[in-house]
Amino acid sequence: MLQESVRVLAGVGEKRAKDLADLGIETVGDLMAYYPFRYDDIQERRLAEIQDQEKVTIKGLVVSPPVVSRFGYKKTRLQFRMMQDRDVFSVSFFNQPYLKDKIVVSEDIAVYGKWDAKRKTLTGMKVLGSNSEGDFAPIYHVNKAVRQTTLIDLITKAFAQFGDEIEENLPISLVDKYRLLSRKEAMYAMHFPRNPDHHHQAKRRIVFEEFFLFQMKIQGLKKAEKAESNGIAVLYDIDRLKEFTQGLPFELTGAQKRVTNEICRDLRSPKHMQRLLQGDVGSGKTVVAAIALYATVTAGFQGALMVPTEILAQQHMESLNQLFHPDEVRVALLTGSTKTKERREILADLVNGDIDIIVGTHALIQEGVDFANLGLVITDEQHRFGVNQRRVLREKGFQPDVLFMTATPIPRTLAITAYGEMDVSIIDEMPAGRIPVETRWIRPPQLPQVLEWTYQELNAGHQMYVICPLIEESETLDVQNAVAIYEELQAYFAPKFTVSLLHGKMKNSEKDAIMETFKTNDSQILVSTTVIEVGVNVPNATMMLIIDADRFGLAQLHQLRGRVGRGAEASYCVLVANPKNETGKERMKIMTETTNGFVVSEKDLELRGPGEVFGFRQSGLPEFAAADLVTDAHILEVARKEAQALWKMENWEILPEYTALATYLEKEGENQFFD
Structure with a gap:
């Protein structure tokens, strides 16, 4: 049976079974489905057609016994000669003396390595086995305890013994x-x-x-x-909802109207809603969430909005209070820093129904937070929360409708795969009058000229974000930290402009105070780590400078860029980077060529793969043995x-x-x- 332990195979004892388990291989079936991540081409190549320094596999006859010589400290060289047709050449393996037993005079062998045409020598990397039926040798992810040859041998045995049971x-x-x-x-x-x-x-x-x-x-x-029809039918007041949307200080875009209708249709249905709302940075998801929450309140239910950071929670609270009349809708804020007395009052008002909408961080899912009649749960930037955290909030009510929101654009096919049990709504249109952010890429030596230009922008009354990838000195990463940048900019812009510093190691009260000074324009330059990545809204900020931009992923750069361009003025994002490889250069070029988050997301997936972009555990994206969600x-x-x-x-x-x-x-x- 394929479900039997790998210990049924000859040569697998308790120790080897444990080593295989470390690779995720516990049963015979696991072993058979442990596929190679690539294949070495072991087709026979003629010496005459091989380019200098090309990595190739050369097959030939061993014509001299292998000799191991030692040099330096614990260094070895294994040398022997091979012949292909009538051409004789030398082969060297460094620090692999154990290969000596595989080299037998007068036997054919295949060696994979780098060819030096001038010296007519092959620097060997590996001796290829003869397990491949054709011209391809499988290469697997292995660990120190399980070698390639061991794994191939076991897979061969598994198919020989159990292949007919597939x-x-x-x-x-x-x-x-x-x-x-x-x-x-x-x-x-x-x-x-x-x-x-x-x-x-x-x-x-x-x-x-x-x-x-x-x-x-x-x-x-x-x-x-x-x-199952055991969801909630949120029978909202259609006339009041129309009056509310018509009273908004701006006209909804066509995309906002479409997704609002999709959500409202789900709310009225007795079936449980699970919908994912995707929208690029600045596309207007917050107002759609506000309409859904207002509809829920008119039906006599409560709404909850959970967000990943206190800064974002505070901002959502302010946005909702601007949209709702305080006599009609009562909104409360609950975070980790809510004081004990105030928290006690909020919890009491929540359970007796005096609070209509609660906005908060993960504090919402703590014990003791109970609702009178929870009808709608909205999770913003939902990929930041684990599956269990989202589930706990849902269980605060009796099957409340659920709306997940994300500003991390995911290509539709990937969204359907990752969140396949949900319906997907996409806001694919930006509000009228929004000027696209102009993005420029510069090398570090050009920074002084950029600072001169930003001085003029600040003189015009605007503000600037400066983003750094690290807070403290690091011995391993050659990056400038936020503290050093802060001190340099203070020296450059003082006394005319005020520079503030914000980072993740500060207390929440400190962060809030610094953010407040930036929002009120009491400080004009905010040096920050990525704590401002999501949701911060300061329309007067028209410039963003991202230091060591190649240290960030594309999706993250796009999120950061979304903090500017939120007002009526033209805005700029300057990427300061000196990428060491082609991928890094490509990422910088992509950022300068498009402001469309979905395009950025597609490119990010192509360059890095979904696992690295989203983090499988957080996003719920499945891992596949052979399939690739992008290609x-x-x-x-x-x-x-x-x-x-x-x-x-x-x-x-x-x-x-x-x-x-x-x-x-x-x-x-x-x-x-x-x-």
Whole structure:
């Protein structure tokens, strides 16, 4: 059985089983599905066609015995000679004396290394095994205790002993429709492909399988969620809501109207709402949230808005109080720094229904925070909260509707995958009159000229953010810290302009006081770490200087840039960076070429991959063994449509073709998919 421990394989004792478990391999099935992350091309290359300094695999005959010589401190050189056709050349391996036993005179061998055409020598990196059936050797992620050769040997044994037990888990109709390899052949070919096309076909099959099974779970959960009518029907006062939206000091964009209608339709439905609202920085998500909260209050329910930072909570509180009449809607703020007496009063008013809307940080999910009648939960920058934190807030009421908001734009296909059990609304239009931020990239030596220019902007009455990646001196990173920059700018701009310093190690009361001086223009320059990344709104700030910009991810740079350009004046973002590689240069160029967060997000995913961009645990993005959410997005879309179509079929799970699939889902979902 594939679920048996790897200890059933010869050569796997207690120690080796533990070492394999460290790689996530515990069963025979885990071992078979532990796919290579790349393949070494071990096609035979002729010496005449190899370029100087090219990394290649050369096959040939060993014509001299291997000799190990020692030099320096604990350094070794293993040397021998090989012959290909009639050409003899030298091979050297450094600090790998144990390879000596693999080098046997008069036997063929394949060595991967770097070719020096002038000296006619190969500096070897590895001796390739003969386990690959064709011209490709699999390369796996391993640890110090498990070597490549050991892993390949065990995988070979596993397929020899248990390969016939691999069963098809996809419906045959889909296998035929998309001309997919059988599961057994695909899994084997992922390790030992005969040629590039064989590997391509194997990977295509495994990627589709991973996406399809995942989408079956997601669509099943979505169907089960919609089938239950135990949510809340928020029957809001339509006339009051119309009056409120018409009284707003600005006209809603078409996109804002569209997503508001989608949310309001969900609120009135007795089915539980789980909706993700995406919108670029400055697209107007806050007012959409305000409309949803107001609708909830007119229906006699309470609303809760949870945000990741106290600065953002304070700002949302101020925004809502500007939009709502205090006699009609009472809004309260609850954070970690709310004083004990005030906290006690807020909690009492919340549980007896005197507070209509509560805005807060994770303080909202603490014990003792209870509601009279919670109808809507909104989580802003929801990827900052863990899944359990979001769940605790939901459980404060009886199945309240849930709206997640994020200003981290995620491509639609990725949003559907990451938050597949939710409906997705996107604000893809910016408010009229918003001037795009002009972004420039400079090298550090150009900074003095930029500071001269910013002096003129400050003279015109504007303000500036200066962002630094570190707070304190670091022995490992060559970056300038916030404190040093703060002192330099103080020396440069004093006494005419005031410089403030804000960073994450300050007390919340200190942060609030410094932020207040910047908002009121009592300080004109705010030197900060990324604590101001999300939500801070100072319309008079028209300049942003980001020091060591190549230390930040694209999505983070875009979030930071969103702090300026919030007023009617033209705004600028200057990236100060000297990237050491092409990827770093590419990121700087992307930032100067587009202000569209969705484009930035796509590029960030291409350059770094979804795991690094979002952090799997926080975002809920799934990890796949072979599939890639970015490069395989087209297969993801096909898999999603097929899963949706199957769930629309009545009682599909009882048909013989789907028995294996239904069994898998039942096991994975603990019977939550089927009655």
